[in-house]
Amino acid sequence: MGAHSTYSPKTGIGRWVDARMPLPRLVHDSFVSFPVPRNLNYAYTFGGILALMLGAQILTGVVLAMHYAADTRFAFQSVEKVMRDVNSGWLLRYLHANGASMFFIAVYLHIARGLYYGSYKQPRELLWILGCIIYLLMMATGFMGYVLPWGQMSFWGATVITGFFTAIPLVGEWVQQLLLGGFAVDNPTLNRFFALHYLLPFMIAGVVVLHIWALHVVGQTNPTGIEVKSKTDTVAFTPYATVKDALGMIVFLILFSYFVFYLPNYLGHPDNYTIANPLKTPAHIVPEWYYLPFYAILRAITFNIGPIDSKLGGVLAMFGAIAVLFFVPWLDTSRVRSAAYRPWYKLFFWLFAINAIFLGWLGSRPAEGAYVIMSQLSTLYYFAFFLVIMPLLGLFETPRKLPGSITEAVLAKHGGHGAALPQGAAAAPEHKG
Template sequence: MSGHTTYVPSNKAARWFNDRLPILGMAHEFLTFPTPRNLNYFWTFGGILTVMLVMQIITGIILAMHYVADTKLAFDSVQAIKRDVNFGWLIQTMHANGATMFFIAVYIHMFRGLYFGSYKQPREVLWILGVIILLLMMATAFMGYVLPFGQMSGWGATVITNFFTAIPVVGSDLLVWLRGGYTIDQATLNRFFSLHYLLPFMIFGVVVLHVWALHAVGNNNPTGVSVKSDKDTVPFHPYMTVKDSVGLVGFALFFALFIFYMPDYFGEADNYVEFNSLKTPAHIKPEWYFLPFYAILRAIPFTLFGLPATLYGLIAMFGSIAILAFLPWLDTSKVRSTSYRPAYKIFFALFVLTCLILGYCGSQPTDKEVLRVGSKVVLDMTGLAQIFTAYYFLHFLVVLPLLGLFEKPLKLPASIADSVLDSIRPGHGLPTGAHAEPQTKG
């Protein structure tokens, strides 16, 4: 494949060092890694996420130098960071908004994978490592949100940990174990701070495995067609380093918009009030990135075998993430990219819509009216969440397994190079007088 060369040290010192620690060879392998020539900007999000992770770790370490994990001081210490620490306002805003940006980037990265079938053979392990990263990210964000110890921090943690009491036999003990006591208090804050500091480094470790797995099997691409020859690829550097940099700058501008102009856009007014365990806020809801899962948690209406609905809600919520790990085997279609699957394209759009509607349901009170006929409310927010929770699971358990067997996909290009060249050959939309020549050179 093009650009894939074995490293030859350019001088004696480099050879001496590389013979003892072959890190220069590894860096060389990284830079020359053959990437499909048709990757679009959706493929820049892996790099964006890597930079975001490092930024979250660096800003987090600085915050931890000034933060005080004491229930009586935590809230004030965050305010002091914003007001009294040099550039504390910037570091704190970058970290808090960084969490939101991280999730925006990771959801784009995941939906890219879902659309282009990047989870399919031979990338199953790469995908599953991604699902593990997602779970670790969720745990990290949940515990981080408790640290400023505002009303939403404390009450969010109270509501979510309370759900665990629904687990038979061990539920109540588990709740005390998670909280380190009967309520959200000093022990909870200590353990959440400790784990919130630890988990990002675990995420970093899993990201190393994730990228390792990527290097073992190579990138997927927008056609989903596998790399067949040198003509299909270009070396990672300079082609993807430049493209990744452009993507990163674009994303940084979007991020900066929130840091400098709307730092509280994703925040909750209630979290500017210190946590008071005797005063419940009017409407407790999690951060936006948890909302679809929160809607699924609250959607299950039935009690079965004498077990509470909440337990089934918990199972459904964790199940909605766990099911992603089985995706490579649930999707029976041999064609990777949705671009060549006209029927699946419709179901994919329906799935995206489902996630958005579930997110909306999660942000609203459960008894809020959705549809009324005459004087009768025929659908409330719980009902709406139930319909779309049902579709969420149907998508994975029925649509994906069956559609692959019956759907007639479009004709795939013979190769990646052909797909690129076809789009610029005369009669394929190239403006008259434009030259296809540079792209035809392999």
């Protein structure tokens, strides 16, 4: 980071540990004295919320794994046993099931904040890519976890989604059989998915460490998109950012608790509370709500594109909708980061956000009639936002005048009042990232 450490051990034991393994110094420099822009708003609290939710998911998942039976004969009953016979099992299960949804709500808001404030721009490209990798691992973890209760939607969702791999030329069927452990969703599939669902959260935790490390190397962005220019632009992470993060977490946990205690099954599909039956296909097979936008994109490709048939085209479009996120730092050609100073980009961004929600709704509808046409139009705008609008806006958009510094932007927002800096701001080490 290029900043001198301000940590000073107060005890003999502290000095002894610091000389041999300076972990307390690392924590202090990373989460206490670390300088952050003084104008961060509550949109920047979702990183802390996501870390909290990851910890909660791992803890509840480990305990639930102690009672779960990864066997098609007993999986559904083992989940019911957790709910009825394990002490506070109902709470653990509802925390874990609703926690997945809360996790994805937070990550979508985190991604939206990054897109709005240009958090992916130089020198933060690798930070953004690590975030996209975390998102991919989350999607894989969530999908495999959805299969474990062995309900109707678990079974048929796994059947349909893994079936799409067969559209990939040459290796498709091999990949499908590798995932399934055979030629159909059965006991080997459940064992594979349980093992991977248990392993992947720890991989996510590892990438999160890299993500935080990369953040502390290049520094935090801010709503103006301007880099830190002086000590007066920053405040210490603790208490200024930690208090704001804590409030954000409390509000988020209230929402989380409301679903756990009052609407515990609201975000689940009714068919998944019936044991899996390979002989009875549900009327409409849909994944969990957080996959619905990509499911709509998958089903929007109903036509052949040259030698690419509609099935392969849908699979390519679905994976392409995620893959395009990795290239956002190079697709956005504007030199201005924040949408606060980009009027046209702000308009197109909010249209994109509405379109993403609309795609989610379309993913829950039957793939027929007008729903297909609307899915195709929404898919077109999804890709156009990244591949056409972002590159062209950087060339033709005239941004608003940027403030000279973060401090200038803060004082201008408050009408020039509050010239006195928060206590400790002037002492915060200057960030060179």
